[in-house]
Amino acid sequence: MMIKLTLIHINSLLHSPFSPNLHNMPTLTKFEKLLIKKLSEGKSQREVSEEFYNERIKSNSLSSIEKHIADLRARFGAKNMFHLGVMMNSSK
Secondary structure: OOOOOEHHHHHHHHOOOOOOOOOOOOOOOHHHHHHHHHHHEOOOHHHHHHHHHHOOOOOOOHHHHHHHHHHHHHHHOOOOHHHHHHHHHHOO
């Protein structure tokens, strides 16, 4: 399932009393930061894959993008893409 995340939606949740405490969040690689940026712009995983391919960025297959997202979710302890987006934005 592909979910588009937008910073506007995520920002509205950050001031909730239910926001997670994120003092010791994992560090991100340059690739992961770029991947997150593309997803936060509302791009689908397929669109990110195509852009990475066109920009000659390695690990550009859809399968690779999905694996990187799954790894991020596992490292951050996120239950789903939305939860990951909230956690990542909270860690800024």
